[in-house]
Amino acid sequence: MATANLPTSHEHIRPWTPPTFWSIAWKALRRKPSRMLGLGILVFYVLMAVFGPMFYPANLPTNPANIYASPSWTHPLGTDFEGTDVLALIVTGSRYVLYSAGLAAFFTVGIGAILGLVSGYFRGWPEAIIMRIADFFLTVPGFPLLVVLSTVWNFGNPVSMGLVLGLTGWAALARAVRSQTLSLRERSFVEAARGLGLSRRQIVFGEVFPNTAPYVAMHFLLAITGSIYLEVGLFFLGVVPFSTNNWGVMLNLAFSQAGAMYSTRALPYLLSPLFCIMSLTFGIVLFLGAVDEVLNPRLRSV
Amino acid sequence: MGADLKVIGNADQDAQVECQIRDLTVIFTTDSGDFPALNHVNLDIIKNKITAIVGESGSGKSTLGLAILNGVAFPGKVTEGSVEFAEHGNVLKLRGKALRHFRGPVVGTVFQASQNAMNPLARVGKQILDLGRSHHYKDPRKLLHEAENLARRMAMDPSRVLTAYPHQLSGGMRQRMGIIMALVLKPKVLLLDEPTTALDLLTQSAVLEIIRSIHRERHLTTILITHDMGVVAEVSDYIVVMYAGRVVEQGSTHDTLRDPRHPYTRAILRAIPRLTGDLNRARPLEGSPPDLTQIPATGCVFRSRCSYRAPQCDLVAPLLESVDTGHFVACHQEGLIRD
Amino acid sequence: MIEVRKLEKVYPPVVGGLLSHNEVRALRGVSLSISDGGALSIIGESGCGKTTFGRILAGLESYSGGDIAMDGVALNSLPNNERQPYFRRIQLIHQDPYTALNPSHTILHAMAVPLRIQAKLQKKNDDWILNRSKELLAMVGLDPVGTLYKYPHALSGGQRQRVVIARALTVDPKILVADEAVSMIDVSMRLSILNLLSDLRVRLRIGIVFITHDVAAARYIAKDGELCVLYRGEVVEYGQTDEIIVRPVHPYTQAMLSAMPVLRGLEEAGPDRYIPLEGMDDFEGQGSGCLFAPRCRHATARCQEQHPDLVPWDDRLSSSSHHHACFYPIPRNVVARPINRENAL
Known part of the structure; x- marks a missing residue:
């Protein structure tokens, strides 16, 4: 502290180019090793979901002679009640889980953010209507609602699953975004934007929305994990017909067919999907901090 | 830098010192490094007088106020120095119960936003009683009586303001209530942190008048923290000018305003528009107020905005030195500034 | 040239809740005019309607009565969507x-x-957008490339206010309304x-309406313009800036000017300076009288009953623009005077 002669801000002003989004993101990730670990886990699962199924045949081979095999070199995670490789089941099942959870989070955040912004900025009757509907979804327990819904609609395919989870899950985000918008619309920059002649669309989506973006992005990631829990839960209970293999189906079969609760030989079969869900959640939680920093300019420079 | 320590004398030969601040350094820790919010501050608060601590944002005046109450909190940390109160010793050593009984009964504090310093859900009178209870005040009726007297002194109807909730009072009334709450416990020292900043000019002048008249009556040692030279000039006996965590000039208010010796004090006085006189005399001060993260570690902290800058100013931090009886300035070029 | 005629603003009563209040008359027939490149300072304490006045001028709030005319075009005569420009x-x-x-946005975004x-x-x-952004930032004294x-969080308060001014210049304004812009x-x-x-007044012929409670800043901006004193939505005194400051005749103006701190050592207080403590919380006037009467130490029975109108102050020493709303206009010398010293700053 005694030797450094720091220049003051007025003495050196050099022209500079703005950092790109990617350089900011990379800097934010590098600041904490835990964020890199989170990103690594996420990338690992996304690659698994996108490319993994290509290495396996459409119908995985069964082998009645080798059921409930212990982990080995040929079957790193053992085999299931039909003698199918558990690793193969995990890899092929990941695509459904991630795809539908991603869609569900997309719908949740899309619906929630737009309705929250609209009700918070315009107030009046749009707010009254949207918030009453949101209250309905918040007070009716979500999971039982999905179970009831599954009796009238088979939403087993990933797009339908994402849509259903999105339509039932937006309310909490809408309420949070609305309350943020209520406070943001009173700031003078919103008033200044009105005075400068910006359109309502520009003000709501161009000025107000970016201030809620860090929260919305974090909600997106958390919605992914929430959706995974819900869909896996639905499959585990067996209320949604099994159309494809996925982690939820695995848990269900491990429980109902293999009796994993009563015997230890099916333990790898039961624990593998559980571990995947846990580690994916863990990765997302570790990654969250970086998202906040990237989207929130105030956190960046210091 | 620790060797800079030097004892500050007083203007008044027989003035007593209520609070002696020596070598006080407060460091703020952030992700990008440690920054000194206060850098080896030496100061005497004279008993029974009003001392004003004046500075802009980043000057460290609020941190100094907190340090006097031993209230510096994370990310700030007192790394060096002492705040010695007569009869109470080094305040920075006080902990727990001893500290609680220092804040309030010994030093009464009025904060800038008194509306936020009050509980919005309780009537003002009840909050005063709670205050007495938490300091084991024996006679609650006497306490209320005192509050009523003070309210009348401040041109408020006690029966109305003491039964009101904070939101039912105007900003000026809340600020006066804040002063009452600081005074009911009969402290030895009154600490006013930006007491008029959020107020209108008319309300400000009334509050200043109240501060003056209370002081005339009780001779409380008063520490006034403000950014407003006008407020300083209206009420204070002594002035301490701070810049970037350092005391740059101190002395009696009258002498210092009449004949400021530090380039910063001179520049700031010249940068205030006045109601009468030649407006063309007003000169803006170039540059920005200090940013805590960019205060140079060596040399004078004001040099980047100073028109008297010399090579020496880049290398050595000037010490606070006496230029007149009780008038101290930290500037290498002080001798050149006189004409 | 912008003329404001008998502007009225009434906030409807709010019933129930913590913030319930009666009907509030924020502006009671304010008439003012601002010439191109002119300067007008509006002073008054909080709640006097000065902020409402500025917001109505900028089109951010509606008005309940009166009219605004810009270059002779009465805005009342235009349909809603044509008023916005x-x-x-x-x-x-x-x-x-x-x-x-x-x-969330860079300065470039704010400008663009x-x-x-x-x-x-x-x-x-x-x-053109990029070049104009740089040009305007340079005009307000910022380094365009560095800014x-x-x-915004990387700029100081003063730099931010410069950006705000530069942003306002993007629409080629005729008038800037600065509401406590430096406080x-x-x-x-x-x-x-x-x-x-x-x-900017001189270079771009932009009129400045400076709204503040700091009389000295008001004087600095409108040194060659006009000063207007608002009290509870009414103009109580109006005229050339230095004339009002040196010879104020309305007791409220005198109170505002008295409240300015005196820099002891450099200045001495005006002989008629008076800082009232009593009555500082009486905002509700009663009946038909002068609104300031409950707080006025010169008020008589007449002030309680009749309402004074804004009339010219006819005095040999004053100019024709000096107006006041007081039954007993007496000039008083309340402002501080600089002490003459050889060594003056």
């Missing part, structure tokens, strides 16, 4: 430079969005912002 030429500079800029609207109207391309890609800025930076506003 007129109001856009009156830009409001907010008090708080910390909330006036969107924290309103400029894009202009570019569309004037058929200009993207290069463009910064976020949240550090003391050392205030004067340079005031100088910037004065500079």
Whole structure:
């Protein structure tokens, strides 16, 4: 502290180019090793979901002679009640889980953010209507609602699953975004934007929305994990017909067919999907901090 | 830098010192490094007088106020120095119960936003009683009586303001209530942190008048923290000018305003528009107020905005030195500034 | 030239809840005019309607009565959607430079969005937007290259206020309404912002309406303009700035001027300076009398009953523009005088 002669801000002003989004993101990730670990886990699962199924045949081979095999070199995670490789089941099942959870989070955040912004900025009757509907979804327990819904609609395919989870899950985000918008619309920059002649669309989506973006992005990631829990839960209970293999189906079969609760030989079969869900959640939680920093300019420079 | 320590004398030969601040350094820790919010501050608060601590944002005046109450909190940390109160010793050593009984009964504090310093859900009178209870005040009726007297002194109807909730009072009334709450416990020292900043000019002048008249009556040692030279000039006996965590000039208010010796004090006085006189005399001060993260570690902290800058100013931090009886300035070029 | 005629604003009563209040008359027939490149300072304490006046001028709030005319066009005669372009030429500079800029966007974005609207109207391309942004930032005294890609939090309060002013200039305003525009800025930076506003007056012939409770700043901006004193939505005194300051006749103006701190050592207080403590909380006037009567120490029975109108102050020494609303106009010398010294700053 005694030797450094720091220049003051007025003495050196050099022209500079703005950092790109990617350089900011990379800097934010590098600041904490835990964020890199989170990103690594996420990338690992996304690659698994996108490319993994290509290495396996459409119908995985069964082998009645080798059921409930212990982990080995040929079957790193053992085999299931039909003698199918558990690793193969995990890899092929990941695509459904991630795809539908991603869609569900997309719908949740899309619906929630737009309705929250609209009700918070315009107030009046749009707010009254949207918030009453949101209250309905918040007070009716979500999971039982999905179970009831599954009796009238088979939403087993990933797009339908994402849509259903999105339509039932937006309310909490809408309420949070609305309350943020209520406070943001009173700031003078919103008033200044009105005075400068910006359109309502520009003000709501161009000025107000970016201030809620860090929260919305974090909600997106958390919605992914929430959706995974819900869909896996639905499959585990067996209320949604099994159309494809996925982690939820695995848990269900491990429980109902293999009796994993009563015997230890099916333990790898039961624990593998559980571990995947846990580690994916863990990765997302570790990654969250970086998202906040990237989207929130105030956190960046210091 | 620790060797800079030097004892500050007083203007008044027989003035007593209520609070002696020596070598006080407060460091703020952030992700990008440690920054000194206060850098080896030496100061005497004279008993029974009003001392004003004046500075802009980043000057460290609020941190100094907190340090006097031993209230510096994370990310700030007192790394060096002492705040010695007569009869109470080094305040920075006080902990727990001893500290609680220092804040309030010994030093009464009025904060800038008194509306936020009050509980919005309780009537003002009840909050005063709670205050007495938490300091084991024996006679609650006497306490209320005192509050009523003070309210009348401040041109408020006690029966109305003491039964009101904070939101039912105007900003000026809340600020006066804040002063009452600081005074009911009969402290030895009154600490006013930006007491008029959020107020209108008319309300400000009334509050200043109240501060003056209370002081005339009780001779409380008063520490006034403000950014407003006008407020300083209206009420204070002594002035301490701070810049970037350092005391740059101190002395009696009258002498210092009449004949400021530090380039910063001179520049700031010249940068205030006045109601009468030649407006063309007003000169803006170039540059920005200090940013805590960019205060140079060596040399004078004001040099980047100073028109008297010399090579020496880049290398050595000037010490606070006496230029007149009780008038101290930290500037290498002080001798050149006189004409 | 903008003329405001008998402007009225009434806020409807709010019933129930913590913030319930009766009907509030924020403006009671305010008439003022601002010439191109002129300067008008409006002073008054909080709640006097000065902020409402500025917001109505900038088109951010509706008015309940009266009319605004811009260059002879009465805005009342226009349909709603045609008024907006007129109001856009009156830009409001907010008090708080910390909330006036969107924290999520760079300065370039703040400048480019309103400029894009202009570019569309004037058929200009993207290069024009960038160049105009730089030009305007340079005009308000900022380093364009160093500022463009910064976020607001990286700038000081004074720099932010300069950006806010530059942003207001994107729409080629006729008038800037500065509502307490320097009160949240550090003391050392205030004067340079005031100088910037004065500079824009001269260079771009932009009229400045300066709204404040700081009479000295009001004087600095409107040194060659007019000063208007508002009390509870009414103009109580109006005239050339220095004339009002040196010879105020309305007791409220005298109270405002008395309240300015005196820099002891440099100045001495005016002989008639008076700081009232009593009555400072009596805002509710009763009946038909002068609104200031409950707080006025010169008030008589007549003041309680009759309402004084704004009339010219006919005195040999004053100019024709000096108006006041008091039954007993007596000039009093309340402001501080500089002490003459050889060594003056």
